[in-house]
Amino acid sequence: MFADIVNFIVDTVGSLGYIGIFIMMFLESSFFPFPSEIVMVPAGYLAYKGEMNIYIAIFAGIAGSLAGALFNYFLAVKYGRKFLIKYGRYFFIKEETIAKMEEFFKSHGHISTFSGRLIPAVRQYISFPAGLARMNLFTFSLYTSLGAAxxxxxxxxxxxxxxxxxxxxxxxxxxxxxxxxxSLVVIGFWYYKKINKQKKI
Incomplete structure (x- = not known):
C-alpha cells in the first residue's frame, strides 16, 4: 500500500514538478494532513536521478509548508476565537483557558512554533493557537520556516x-x-531554565 502511494506521489511530483511539491506540502501543512515524507522523500529520489534540482525542490517544500501554515494561521485569526467561545464549552474549554493560551503564545510562540513544526501529528495544527493568539506574523513565519526547513x-x-x-x-x-x-526536550528544558532565571532577576 505504501509503495503504491509513493509511486503515485513520484508520478505526480514528476509530472507537476516543483509546483506539485508546493501544492502537496501546502495541503500537508494545512487542512489535508498526510505524511510529508511521501512528498519530499520521492522528490529527493527524483533529484538523485537527475530529474529535479535538489535545492529548488527543498525551497518548494519549505514554501509550501509555510503557505499551508499561514492558511491555518489566518483561519484561526478570523474564526478561531469566536468558534472556541461559542462551542468550546462543549469540549470543556473555558474563555479563561483561551485567554491563558493567547498569553502563552504571545510570550513563547516562537519556541512553540519551531518545536511544533518538528513533531509528527502536531506540525499541521501548531498554526491554530498561533493565529488564535495573533502571534507576530513575521516571528511566526520565521520560526515556521526554520522548523519546516x-x-x-x-x-x-x-x-x-x-x-x-x-x-x-x-x-x-x-x-x-x-x-x-x-533534542526538543533538551531545548525545552534549557528554555524553561532561561525563563525562570530571567524572572528571578
Whole structure:
C-alpha cells in the first residue's frame, strides 16, 4: 500500500514538478494532513536521478509548508476565537483557558512554533493557537520556516541517498524522529531554565 502511494506521489511530483511539491506540502501543512515524507522523500529520489534540482525542490517544500501554515494561521485569526467561545464549552474549554493560551503564545510562540513544526501529528495544527493568539506574523513565519526547513531537508536527503529502499527509509525515520524529540526536550528544558532565571532577576 505504501509503495503504491509513493509511486503515485513520484508520478505526480514528476509530472507537476516543483509546483506539485508546493501544492502537496501546502495541503500537508494545512487542512489535508498526510505524511510529508511521501512528498519530499520521492522528490529527493527524483533529484538523485537527475530529474529535479535538489535545492529548488527543498525551497518548494519549505514554501509550501509555510503557505499551508499561514492558511491555518489566518483561519484561526478570523474564526478561531469566536468558534472556541461559542462551542468550546462543549469540549470543556473555558474563555479563561483561551485567554491563558493567547498569553502563552504571545510570550513563547516562537519556541512553540519551531518545536511544533518538528513533531509528527502536531506540525499541521501548531498554526491554530498561533493565529488564535495573533502571534507576530513575521516571528511566526520565521520560526515556521526554520522548523519546516529542518524537516524538509532531512526528508529530501533521505530520498536522495536511500529513496529506493522503503524499509531503510522507515528505519532511518524512526531514529531521526527519536533524535529530534530528544533534542526538543533538551531545548525545552534549557528554555524553561532561561525563563525562570530571567524572572528571578
Amino acid at each position: 529542518i524537516w524538509v531537508i532531512i526528508l529530501t536527503l533521505l530520498g536522495y541517498f536511500i529513496g529506493d529502499n522503503e524499509a531503510l527509509v522507515k528505519e532511518y525515520l524512526r531514529y531521526i524522529i527519536a533524535v529530534i524529540l530528544i
